[in-house]
Amino acid sequence: MKTKRFCYSCDLKDDSKLIAExxxxxxxxxxxxxxxxxxxxxxxxxxxxxxTGNRMFMIMEVDETFDPIKKAKMDVNNPKVQEWENLMWNYQQELPWAKDGEKWITLEQVFKLK
Known part of the structure; x- marks a missing residue:
């Protein structure tokens, strides 16, 4: 099975109590x-x-069935996922360059050791 890696970043509100929660x-x-x-x-x-501090980095290993657009549609139609996402907005904040409402921003790979 071929896998692929996706990396994202998001910020938390810069509040130690919220970060701990x-x-x-x-x-x-x-x-x-x-x-x-x-x-x-x-x-x-x-x-x-x-x-690190209030900046987060997410690394995902996915299989060949993964599609970020399909995942977003699945999430919109899942009430429990929406409940979780709304709860997480109490802690998360958009990166300064994010589009309105965009949380996790795709990271651009700039180096890979071969």
Missing amino acids: YKEYHAAGNAWPEITKSIKDAGILDMEIYI
């Missing part, structure tokens, strides 16, 4: 099961989020 929501076993199911159902094989 966000981390708690994402600690092992704390993400809602409906959310992890929706991630896996979209063809995402692995997802990791890293943070």
Whole structure:
């Protein structure tokens, strides 16, 4: 099976209490099961989020069935995903160059060691 990697970035509100709460929501076993199911159902094989200060980076390994546009449509039509996303907006904020309402911004690869 061929996999592909997607990398994204998003900011949290620069508030230590909110950042701690966000981390708690994402600690092992704390993400809602409906959310992890929706991630896996979209063809995402692995997802990791890293943070420095209030800037986050997400790395996703996906299979050949993954399509970001299809995933976005699936999310819009999933009430539990919408509930989670609305909750997460209490913690997240748009990057300065994001389009209105855009959270996770695709990262451009500028180097790869071969």
